[in-house]
Amino acid sequence: AQKITQTQPGMFVQEKEAVTLDCTYDTSDPSYGLFWYKQPSSGEMIFLIYQGSYDQQNATEGRYSLNFQKARKSANLVISASQLGDSAMYFCAMREGDAGGTSYGKLTFGQGTILTVHP
Amino acid sequence: AAGVIQSPRHLIKEKRETATLKCYPIPRHDTVYWYQQGPGQDPQFLISFYEKMQSDKGSIPDRFSAQQFSDYHSELNMSSLELGDSALYFCASSWGDTQYFGPGTRLTVL
Numbered sequence: 402a403q404k405i406t407q408t409q410p411g412m413f414v415q416e417k418e419a420v421t422l423d424c425t426y427d428t429s430d431p432s433y434g435l436f437w438y439k440q441p442s443s444g445e446m447i448f449l450i451y452q453g454s455y456d457q458q459n460a461t462e463g464r465y466s467l468n469f470q471k472a473r474k475s476a477n478l479v480i481s482a483s484q485l486g487d488s489a490m491y492f493c494a495m496r497e498g499d500a501g502g503t504s505y506g507k508l509t510f511g512q513g514t515i516l517t518v519h520p
Numbered sequence: 521a522a523g524v525i526q527s528p529r530h531l532i533k534e535k536r537e538t539a540t541l542k543c544y545p546i547p548r549h550d551t552v553y554w555y556q557q558g559p560g561q562d563p564q565f566l567i568s569f570y571e572k573m574q575s576d577k578g579s580i581p582d583r584f585s586a587q588q589f590s591d592y593h594s595e596l597n598m599s600s601l602e603l604g605d606s607a608l609y610f611c612a613s614s615w616g617d618t619q620y621f622g623p624g625t626r627l628t629v630l
Binding site for chain 2: 447
């Protein structure tokens with residue numbers, strides 16, 4: 402079974418509008434972390450935002466916010482005031498438990514959503 | 521701020537050749553991860569090191585090996601390269617939960 406599911410292969414948004422990218426996850430581990438990364442066409446993987454499973458508040462980082470609904474196992478990314486430079490592939494990822502000691506575990510990624518921002 | 525450094529950025533090899541990819545983590549980061557991203561795919565975890573010891577292993581072929589050195593840099597060694605090894609290879613480092621990725625090494629096997 403897929404641990405991370407992104408059901409939107411592609412999304413379109415008008416510049417300056419908000420857009421929500423969907424992500425659902427599956428884990429039985431009580432301790433996990435959820436991440437969003439942006440991958441422009443140049444290929445680099447840019448960290449955007451993080452939500453820990455025990456965090457009470459939804460994470461926010463500038464124009465990015467994470468709509469964390471634990472009971473529904475969803476961690477949607479909201480981008481406000483879209484810009485042309487936001488056009489990229491967006492990956493949702495999850496870290497389950499840890500690898501022992503003080504080390505954190507590997508990331509499992511979803512299939513990604515390609516966001517296109519129109520002027 | 522310092523970022524993860526990977527070298528080389530691009531590499532072209534023939535089938536059955538070997539390749540070595542290098543990664544220099546962000547200073548004071550104690551964990552290094554390697555991921556492979558095939559064309560049009562999501563990144564897949566290969567292997568990780570915590571304080572120079574292997575901490576986890578994913579779907580890494582036996583033809584691949586990796587290590588982390590005393591200065592915390594890491595190398596991914598790939599032998600008997602196959603066409604299917606053509607991919608973008610990322611190194612990431614962390615101190616805490618968030619992994620920061622390097623720019624990647626794009627490997628092309630001809």
